[in-house]
Amino acid sequence: MTQALSLPLPEAEALAAFVRRDRSYDGRFVVGVRTTGIYCRPSCPARRPRPENLALYPDIPSAQAAGLRACKRCLPDDAMQDRDAVRAALDAISGQGGPVPMSVLAERTGYSPDHLARIFRRAVGLSPAGYGRALRLEHARDALGKEANVTDAILEAGYETPSRFYDEAKDRLGMTPSAWHRGGEGVxxxxxxxxxxxxxxxxxxxxxxxxxxxxxxxxxxxxxxxxxxxxxxxxxxxxxxxxxxxxxxxAPGSDPDIPLDVKGTAFQERIWAELRHIPPGETRSYAQLAAAAGHPKAVRAAGSANGANNVAVLIPCHRVVRSDGSVGGYAYGPEIKIALLEREKPR
Missing domain, CATH: 3.30.160.70 (Methylated DNA-protein cysteine methyltransferase domain)
Structure with missing residues (x-):
């Protein structure tokens, strides 16, 4: 296997993603196959070629410059376009600080509302509207920590009325905004x-x-x-x-429906959701975690979100290790992390 140009991630990680057909890496690099003259997305369902016939490219123009053409089975050009569309939608929502009408997002990305909603949910784990609401709640929580007046904090976060905020917040904050602001008072x-x-x-x-x-x-x-x-x-x-x-x-994984009352930013909660998707007995690197959350470049932020987890084991942050396979850090010490991983190994 030959690495043609510098990749945005370690070569071994890219090759492993291609071997296991990991869709979360689609759009991050492409794989060239010299014997067929094509380039593919990492998740291409076709039979894997011999390693010596592979070349990894950071993007489609690099593969095309090498004389390769797009695979007609996995359509890698579409994966890159989808990635750019999702990023444009994320930028628009972040700039607004809350939900943006689908018609506006569709016009900005050139995608139909239905298709954009589908690829956005696949990449981010939330609908565009859901992500916008989570982001607005994040701003509201930050404002509650700064403002002495709860109503002022809610309005500062972009809600038209306090009642609208309470409707959205009741299922996410777990306690009323006033109680959150006063350190759990009344809870x-x-x-x-x-x-x-x-x-x-x-x-x-x-x-x-x-x-x-x-x-x-x-x-x-x-x-x-x-x-x-x-x-x-x-x-x-x-x-x-x-x-x-x-x-x-x-017995990790025996009761995945234990109710949780955890609070975090929209990004943190996305990372925690991805952690709960890792099966017992398996691990992921911080880079893989960031990619699965739809933010492949936010590796350090993914590590910080991992460390901000308040419910050990139930949100299994111990299943994240370094890219070289070493255990890495853990809030309660590496010995407990190793013990948790050992008890999850298949017997």
Whole structure:
């Protein structure tokens, strides 16, 4: 296998993506096949050629300059155009700071609204409208931390009325905007600390779901995060949820429907969603995680979002390793990360 030009990612990673037909890498590079004179997208369904007949190119013009033509089976030119359209839509939504009408996005990208919505959801994991709402909620949460007046913060974030914000926020923030602004005031958080083979585990939940799972921490860490919340130890209602959490930690993947109450930026929540898509027993690199989230260049940001995860194991940030296969960092120490990965290996 020959690398023709400098790639935007490590050669070994690109080749591995091509071998496993990873669609998340489509648009990031193309693969030339010298024996057939074509170039393909990484996910091309055709039979894989011999390595010595391959050449990796950073983009379509590079492959075309080498005398190659587009594969008629996987249509790599379409993948590049789709990538550019999604990026243009993301830029438009980010510039607006919230939802942008599909008609406007379609006109800007030259795509039909239905096709744009389809490729956007595939790349980002949310519809354009959903991404815009998440971004606006992110701005609202930031404003709530700055403004003394909750209504002013909501209006500053771009909502026409406070009621519109409450309608959108009730299912994402997990607590009212006023309570969030006042450090969890008016919210009850139930918690328990239990011994496990990995060390003492702290589990805490609001009425909506688990808001904290950590190792080696006590209730003091909850008080620091939610200084004005009511912290209540245990309880019968909490016992059932705690039992489910312990079982999931012992056998990852056995109960994927445990409710969570986590808060993050739109990007962080996209990364956390991708983490939950990684099957037990498998790992991803930070670059793969960023690419799967639709932001292949945001590798460092993906690492930061990974580290901002508040519910260990349930959002399996331990399944992300360095590109060279080494374990890398972990909030609770590499020993616990290694133990988690070991218990997930197929037996």
């Amino acid at each position: 009850t958080i139930r918690w328990a600390a239990v011994p496990t083979p990995l060390g003492d585990m702290l589990v805490a939940a609001t009425d909506k779901g688990i808001c904290r799972l950590s190792f080696g921490e006590g209730v003091g860490s909850l008080a620091a995060r939610f200084p004005n919340a009511e912290l209540v130890e245990g309880g019968e209602d909490f016992a059932d949820l705690l039992t489910r959490v312990i079982a999931e930690v012992e």
